[in-house]
Structure formats: C-alpha cells, structure tokens
Amino acid sequence: MTARTAAVAPARTGMAVTLSGVTLGYGRAAVLRDIDLDVRPGELLVLVGPSGSGKSTILRAIAGLLAPEAGTIRADGVPVTGPGPDRAMVFQDDGLLPWRTVRGNVELPLSIRKVASAERRRLADGWIERVGLAGCADRLPRELSGGMRQRVQLARSLAGSPRAVLMDEPFGALDAQTRAGMQRLLTGVLALTPATVVFVTHDVDEALLLADRIVVLGRGGVRAVLDVPPGARAASPADPPPAGAPGGVRRALRDQILTELEDTA
Numbered sequence: 001m002t003a004r005t006a007a008v009a010p011a012r013t014g015m016a017v018t019l020s021g022v023t024l025g026y027g028r029a030a031v032l033r034d035i036d037l038d039v040r041p042g043e044l045l046v047l048v049g050p051s052g053s054g055k056s057t058i059l060r061a062i063a064g065l066l067a068p069e070a071g072t073i074r075a076d077g078v079p080v081t082g083p084g085p086d087r088a089m090v091f092q093d094d095g096l097l098p099w100r101t102v103r104g105n106v107e108l109p110l111s112i113r114k115v116a117s118a119e120r121r122r123l124a125d126g127w128i129e130r131v132g133l134a135g136c137a138d139r140l141p142r143e144l145s146g147g148m149r150q151r152v153q154l155a156r157s158l159a160g161s162p163r164a165v166l167m168d169e170p171f172g173a174l175d176a177q178t179r180a181g182m183q184r185l186l187t188g189v190l191a192l193t194p195a196t197v198v199f200v201t202h203d204v205d206e207a208l209l210l211a212d213r214i215v216v217l218g219r220g221g222v223r224a225v226l227d228v229p230p231g232a233r234a235a236s237p238a239d240p241p242p243a244g245a246p247g248g249v250r251r252a253l254r255d256q257i258l259t260e261l262e263d264t265a
C-alpha cells in the first residue's frame with residue numbers, strides 16, 4: 001500500500017494490472033516486445049521514455065484500445081479484452097465533448113454507470129468543485145483555458161469511480177506555471193481516490209514529483225523500474241528536498257533516469 005492510499009484508508013482498492021510477455025505494435029514491426037510489468041494496486045506509476053518508445057501504446061493497451069500481438073494484460077487477474085468504465089483515460093488534447101457543458105462532460109461516466117440524474121448532478125458538481133471549477137459547470141469547453149479543460153478531464157475521469165486512471169501527458173500542452181499548479185492539484189485530488197494511476201510524461205522532474213515508481217522505456221522494452229521513496233519527492237521540482245529527506249536520493253534517481261534515457265537515444 002502506498003502513502004497515498006494509506007492516507008485515505010479507502011473502502012475500495014485500486015486495480016492491479018499485470019503485463020506478461022506482452023508485445024505491442026500496429027501491424028508492422030513491434031513497438032515493444034515481450035514486456036513484463038506489474039502495476040500495483042493504488043500506486044502512481046509513471047512511464048518515461050523518449051518520443052516513440054511506446055509510452056502511449058502501453059497506456060492504450062491497458063485501456064483495452066489496442067490488443068497485444070503476444071502475451072496477456074490482466075486487470076485484477078482478468079484478461080483485458082476491451083475498454084471499460086473501471087479504467088478512465090485522460091488525454092493531452094483535452095478529449096472533452098465540445099457540445100456538452102463542463103457538467104455534461106463530467107456526468108458522462110456517471111451516465112454510463114446509469115446513475116440517476118439528481119445523483120449524477122450532485123456527484124459531478126462535487127468533482128467540479130474539487131478541481132477548482134465551482135461556478136464553471138455551465139460553461140462549454142471552448143470557454144475555458146487549457147488548464148481548466150484539463151481540470152474538467154480530471155474531474156470526468158474520477159467521477160465514475162474508476163479503479164485505474166490512465167493519464168497520457170495530461171499537462172504536456174500547458175505552460176510551466178499552469179503545469180506546476182496542475183501537478184499540485186493532481187496530488188491533492190488523487191489523495192481522495194484509491195485508484196491506481198499510470199501516468200505518461202516526457203518530463204523527468206514531473207515523474208519524480210508524482211511517482212511511487214518510475215518505468216524507463218527505450219529500445220523496444222523496459223530499461224529500468226525505479227522506486228521513488230516518499231522522502232525523495234518534493235512539492236515542486238524547484239523546491240529543496242523536504243526536511244530530513246534524502247535529497248541526494250532524488251538527485252541520484254534523476255541522474256539514473258537521465259543516463260538510461262541517454263543510452264536509449
């Protein structure tokens with residue numbers, strides 16, 4: 001159990017995801033071959049790797065949007081055969097329905113779960129407030145900034161009580177300041193849910209800020225899986241290490257990741 005899940009003592013647990021001997025591709029040469037990877041219930045696992053190393057491909061496969069060419073992906077021991085409301089996705093380009101209001105978008109996973117309309121509205125408004133958008137429920141996506149749209153995606157992904165959230169560079173298109181704010185918001189909001197999170201980023205500092213564990217991808221496979229001790233994380237990349245924390249651990253991890261990434265270049 002991670003620090004995050006221990007803090008909220010949830011009744012439900014995050015999903016365990018297991019990739020066993022998985023090969024993924026799009027019909028020509030495989031992108032990733034024979035991958036073994038365990039995602040632990042309730043952890044925040046970050047995938048880093050150079051462009052084209054297959055980070056999004058892994059996420060799509062866990063989401064059930066891409067079938068493995070070989071091997072098996074299991075969610076809590078059950079082979080994944082397609083998408084399901086137990087696994088929510090958050091994309092870089094917001095992926096909101098432009099004709100639906102903020103509330104309409106956040107209610108979507110609740111509609112799929114056939115939640116009654118009054119309850120749907122209550123739950124959606126709760127998540128809209130938690131991501132800091134109270135008062136914006138009736139706006140359309142085009143009336144929001146990029147950061148606000150990503151907040152709506154986050155609210156939508158969590159509203160359906162998924163057991164896993166799959167986030168594909170959700171802050172990649174945001175400016176540095178908005179991105180730092182979103183990273184803080186994400187940490188706070190995820191503390192409210194036991195969901196397992198798999199998070200894709202190019203940014204090593206973002207990985208070190210958010211992750212319980214980091215998977216470094218390169219050259220068709222997994223190069224390294226690294227534990228990030230809670231003390232090695234900081235409130236923001238620019239912050240000094242937390243009091244009493246082994247700041248050296250974070251620096252050493254950062255150097256190790258950068259070295260692995262250089263070796264794959």
Ligand SMILES: Nc1ncnc2c1ncn2[C@@H]1O[C@H](COP(=O)(O)OP(=O)(O)OP(=O)(O)O)[C@@H](O)[C@H]1O
Pocket residue numbers: 026031049050051052053054055056057058202
């Ligand atoms: N729909 C697709 N059809 C064919 N090839 C694809 C498709 N999507 C991705 N690929 C190829 O698969 C490889 C891995 O792509 P993927 O998007 O998973 O990498 P990534 O690590 O997420 O990259 P980035 O950081 O640039 O988003 C790339 O060579 C890419 O061109």
